Structure formats: structure tokens, C-alpha cells
Amino acid sequence: MPKLKALYVCQQCGAQSIKWAGRCPGCSLWNTLVEEIVEPASPTSTRAIDAEAPTRLADVSLEDAVRVLTGLGEFDRVLGGGIVPGSVTLVGGEPGIGKSTLLLSVAGGLASSGHPVLYVSGEESLRQTKLRATRLGLSASDVQLLAQTQLEPIIETVKQLKPQVVIIDSIQVIETEALHSAPGSVGQVRACAYELVRLMKESRSALFLVGHVTKDGFLAGPKVLEHLVDTVLYFEGEATSGFRLLRSTKNRFGATYELGVFHMTAEGLVEVSNPSELFLSDRTDAVPGCMVTVTLEGSRPLLVEVQTLTSPCGMGLPRRRTTGVDFNRLSMLLAVLERRVGLHLLAQQDVFASSLGGVRLLEPAADLAIAISIASSLKERPASRQDLAVGEVGLTGEIRPVTNISQRIHEAKRVGFQRCFVAAQRGGIHAVDGIEVVPVRDVREAVQQALGT
Ligand SMILES: Nc1ncnc2c1ncn2[C@@H]1O[C@H](COP(=O)(O)OP(=O)(O)OP(=O)(O)O)[C@@H](O)[C@H]1O
Ligand SMILES: [Mg+2]
Structure with a gap:
């Protein structure tokens, strides 16, 4: 591979510099220079994908676009029905959540159904990967392993082996010799991902990149990484619970916010194909502070129990702690309950709110259940189970x-609930046999009906 020229380029004004500087010589902004490969424009080179003569849409062939199934039904579902040839997927997740375990299982599933797979491990030795594979029952698998962090040999290996699926664990440790910056830096991550994406579009192999997430839960590295890839998956779960959720937040080939549910066991990840009751507690007696809601994760409805505890805070600032429940949403609901229902929460109560299993409740549809659970805890009156x-x-x-x-x-x-509080609608609510649907106009009315006050 020819040696490419690297320069420091300002992310704001595009000014170029051969040396790194804290302040951009062009726009004078601080900390905007990032090392990048700058290629001289060549009249003969074409870098676009499928850059041939224009083709009529009707004439574009889809013959090789048949999706490849991994054998892990939940994984295939989140991708939108299997792996699309030539697609690039980013799998993000916190340290130790099970990204390598998930992708090694996927690799094993693909290899066992005759699809050639290359697993590039940049973070672990071949021995470590073999140990994990043995634990997952994949020790005799045909998966090709490569322990490598340099981009150039990886590209050579892909060209040589022509695997159908390539897995890179992780993009943050891969470096190209064209840049001097450390692996994991913005320039390195972007340059390596760009080269790999281009290779995949040419070779029609599918690529999975493992990405680290920062403390705030965002994918580390440049945002452009998410634009560059076709699909972004997040693997998440409470460290203490065995359940792991796989979510797609971007998918060029399927619905977003699809959810796959797994259980982490000593033998690896086990699929949970009917998770709708997983996030309800087993207790049958009614206790204050609990309410159940139904969130829709992609096409899958999930029943989740919200639990809240309010406690007088005495002097000092009242505390708010959430797990799964959105912090800003909780603050807003506390203010609404104080002002519209007359509950004294804002200055006098510590509030702790969580969802069972730590499922992230991203939808505003969960608001009503959270509000009722807060009121229930404050009034010490349980809602019916x-x-x-x-x-x-x-x-x-x-x-x-x-x-x-x-x-x-x-x-x-279906799960056996008997009464559901929903928003009152002008046309009325469509009745469902076997469950009482109660329309409520405002939160005061909902609290009164749910708690019988
Ligand atoms: N022997 C074991 N029995 C049960 N579970 C195990 C065992 N070994 C590992 N695990 C599970 O696997 C998880 C680690 O998985 P894995 O290495 O795939 O995570 P990762 O997301 O790739 O981590 P990293 O960010 O460090 O690469 C552990 O947190 C643990 O839950
Ligand atoms: Mg790993």
C-alpha cells in the first residue's frame, strides 16, 4: 500500500497544517486540529462506490443481496432479518457487557452454516479468544482468527481470504501506518473505518465493527463513524443482571429501535424470544410505588414495571436518582405532580425511580406509569397489580x-392485566375484549382512579 500523506486539518475551517498546534492557524479556535490522511486528487483514481456510468434504477441487479442468517434469531431480527452483504454495522457497548461474546457467537453461527468468517481480535490474543470460544461451545468452529491491530495487514488478509463476514474487535485499537496519532484518536478511528467501509463495498463482504462507548453512553470516537456505517447497534444491560438488550439506533436496511433480548450465562448468550413479561416483578401483593407500562421497542411491545420511592429529605437539596428512567423526564413529572396535582415533592422529598432490570424507558409513553408510581409512593397507597x-x-x-x-x-x-389507563381521545377508545380500558384526561384524574383517592 503506498504511503499516504498525513496532515493536521481543522474541523471547523478546514485549514491544514503539517504540525499539530493547539490553536488553528486559520480560524484561531482551540483544539480543532485532527490528524487526517490527505490524498492528492488523481485524475485516474475514482474513490466512489459503484462509480461507473449511470445505471437505470430498474436495471440495478439485486442478485447478490440475499440476507445471510447468523443462526441467532434475536440478532437477525434486530438487523432487520439477517446480514445484508456489503453492509457495515457498528456494535457499541460498555466495557465487559459482552460485545466480544456476542460477535464470537455470531461468527460461530455463521461458520457452522458454511459462511466463511474472519474474526480480527485487536484486544485479545488468539489464546484468549479460543478460551472464550471453548466456553461458548465453538472450539471446533471454522472461524478464521487474526490477532492484528494494523489496518494494512487486515486489508491484505480480507483480500486474500475473501470472507463473507468480517468482524473487527474493536475499531478503537486498529491503527493505520499512514497516521502518526495514537490508536483510538479521532483521526485514526475515522481513517481506519473509512478504508474498511470502502473495502467492504468493493468486496461485498459484511463488516461488524465493535466500538467502545464513553461514560455518557455515546460511542467513543468521532460522530462521523455513525454516519459512515449502515447500522448502529447498542448492546446494553445492567452489569448485575444477566439480561442483555441489543438495540438498533440506526438501520439503513430495517426498522430502528428493534430490540433483541439475551440472557448472559456461563455458556454464553441465550436468546430470550418472548421477553414481554421479563421486566415485571414476581410479587403478587400490591405495594406502594409500583406501576406497569407497555413500551414499544421497534415492533415489540414490552411490559416494564416502574418502581419509585419517595422519602422526606429534611434539610439540604432533595436527591433524585434514576435507573432506566430518564432523569429530565422525572424532573418534569415531579414539577407537574406538584403544580397540577398538589403533591409536595419538589423541595421536600428525595425521589428514587427505576425500571425493573434497568430497561431504558426512552418513550414518553412511560410518563403516566412513572407519575402514578410517584404519587403512589408519596401517598403510601398501592395501585392494583x-x-x-x-x-x-x-x-x-x-x-x-x-x-x-x-x-x-x-x-x-395477553399477559393477564385487567385494567389499562390511557389518554382520553375525541373519537373514543377502541374497546378490547377481556381488559377494561379507562380513558383519563389529566394526571390528577389518573392518580385518583389508579389509587382510589
Ligand atoms: N466464565 C464465565 N461465566 C459466566 N459469564 C462469563 C464468564 N466469563 C465471562 N463472562 C461474561 O462475559 C462478560 C465479558 O464478555 P466480553 O468479554 O464479551 O465483553 P466485552 O463487551 O467484549 O468487553 P470488553 O469491552 O472488555 O471487550 C463478563 O462481563 C461476564 O458477564
Ligand atoms: Mg471485547
Whole structure:
């Protein structure tokens, strides 16, 4: 591979410099120079993908676009029905959550159904990978392993072996000799990912890149990495619970926010194909501070129990702690309950809110259940275990309707709930046999009905 020229380029104004400087010589902003490969424009070289003569859309062939199934049903579902040839997928997750375990299982599944796979381990030795494979029952697998962190030999190996699927664990440790900066730096991550993406579009292999996430839960490295790839998956879960959730937040070939559920065991990841009751507690007696909601994760309804504890805080600033529940959403709901329902929460109560299993409740549809659970804890009055609530709470305390309400109600009925609080709608609510659907206009009315006050 010819040696490429590296320069420091300002991310704001595009000014170039041969030396790194804290301050950009062009726009005078601080800390904007990033090392990048700068290639001289050549009239003969073409870098675009499929850069041939224009083709009529009707004439574009889809013959080789048949999806490849990994054998892990939950993984295939999140991808939108299997791996698309030539696609690039980024798999992010916190340290130790099980990214390598997941992708090694995928590699094993693919190899056992005759698909050539290359697993590039940049973080662990071949021995370590073999130990994990033995634990997962894949020790006799045909997966090709490569322990390498240099980009150039990886590209050579891919060209030589022509695998159908390439897995790189992780992109943050891969470096190209064209740049001098350390692996994991913005320039390195971007340059390596760009080269790999280009290689995949040419070779029609599918690529999985493992990416680290920062403390805030975002993928480390440049945001451009997420733009560069076709699909972004997050692997998440509570470190203490064995459940792991795989979510897609971007997918060029399928629905986003699809959810796959796994259980981490000593033998590796086991799929949970019917998770809808997984995040409900087993207790049958009614206790204050609990309410169930139905969130929709992609096409899959999931029943999740919200638990809240309020406790008088005495002097000092009241504390707020959340797990799974969005912190800002909780603050807003506390203010609405104080102002619209007259509950004294803001200055006088510590509030702890969590979802069972730490499932992240991203949808505003969970608002009503959180609000009822707070009121229930404060008033020391339990809601019935047969009740659940679905609805967004507005700033005036009104309950707003949410999408796909009938799918959610049907799921609640299937699991055995008897009463569901939903937003009142002008046309009325579509009744569902076997479950009482109670329309509520505002949060005060919902709290009164749910707690019988
Ligand atoms: N012998 C074992 N029995 C049960 N679970 C294990 C065992 N060994 C590892 N694990 C599980 O696997 C997890 C580590 O998985 P893995 O190495 O795939 O994570 P990772 O996301 O790739 O981590 P890193 O960010 O360090 O690369 C551990 O947190 C643990 O839950
Ligand atoms: Mg790993």
C-alpha cells in the first residue's frame, strides 16, 4: 500500500497544517486540529462506490443481496432479518457487557452454516479468544482468527481470504501506518473505518465493527463513524443482571429501535424470544410505588414495571436518582405532580425511580406509569397489580395519546392485566375484549382512579 500523506486539518475551517498546534492557524479556535490522511486528487483514481456510468434504477441487479442468517434469531431480527452483504454495522457497548461474546457467537453461527468468517481480535490474543470460544461451545468452529491491530495487514488478509463476514474487535485499537496519532484518536478511528467501509463495498463482504462507548453512553470516537456505517447497534444491560438488550439506533436496511433480548450465562448468550413479561416483578401483593407500562421497542411491545420511592429529605437539596428512567423526564413529572396535582415533592422529598432490570424507558409513553408510581409512593397507597398505564404527560398535566395503543393494550391483556389507563381521545377508545380500558384526561384524574383517592 503506498504511503499516504498525513496532515493536521481543522474541523471547523478546514485549514491544514503539517504540525499539530493547539490553536488553528486559520480560524484561531482551540483544539480543532485532527490528524487526517490527505490524498492528492488523481485524475485516474475514482474513490466512489459503484462509480461507473449511470445505471437505470430498474436495471440495478439485486442478485447478490440475499440476507445471510447468523443462526441467532434475536440478532437477525434486530438487523432487520439477517446480514445484508456489503453492509457495515457498528456494535457499541460498555466495557465487559459482552460485545466480544456476542460477535464470537455470531461468527460461530455463521461458520457452522458454511459462511466463511474472519474474526480480527485487536484486544485479545488468539489464546484468549479460543478460551472464550471453548466456553461458548465453538472450539471446533471454522472461524478464521487474526490477532492484528494494523489496518494494512487486515486489508491484505480480507483480500486474500475473501470472507463473507468480517468482524473487527474493536475499531478503537486498529491503527493505520499512514497516521502518526495514537490508536483510538479521532483521526485514526475515522481513517481506519473509512478504508474498511470502502473495502467492504468493493468486496461485498459484511463488516461488524465493535466500538467502545464513553461514560455518557455515546460511542467513543468521532460522530462521523455513525454516519459512515449502515447500522448502529447498542448492546446494553445492567452489569448485575444477566439480561442483555441489543438495540438498533440506526438501520439503513430495517426498522430502528428493534430490540433483541439475551440472557448472559456461563455458556454464553441465550436468546430470550418472548421477553414481554421479563421486566415485571414476581410479587403478587400490591405495594406502594409500583406501576406497569407497555413500551414499544421497534415492533415489540414490552411490559416494564416502574418502581419509585419517595422519602422526606429534611434539610439540604432533595436527591433524585434514576435507573432506566430518564432523569429530565422525572424532573418534569415531579414539577407537574406538584403544580397540577398538589403533591409536595419538589423541595421536600428525595425521589428514587427505576425500571425493573434497568430497561431504558426512552418513550414518553412511560410518563403516566412513572407519575402514578410517584404519587403512589408519596401517598403510601398501592395501585392494583392488575392495572397498568400508558400515556405521555404534558406540562399542563394533560395525558396525550401514544402510538400503537391497541397493540400495547392487546399485549397487556395477553399477559393477564385487567385494567389499562390511557389518554382520553375525541373519537373514543377502541374497546378490547377481556381488559377494561379507562380513558383519563389529566394526571390528577389518573392518580385518583389508579389509587382510589
Ligand atoms: N466464565 C464465565 N461465566 C459466566 N459469564 C462469563 C464468564 N466469563 C465471562 N463472562 C461474561 O462475559 C462478560 C465479558 O464478555 P466480553 O468479554 O464479551 O465483553 P466485552 O463487551 O467484549 O468487553 P470488553 O469491552 O472488555 O471487550 C463478563 O462481563 C461476564 O458477564
Ligand atoms: Mg471485547
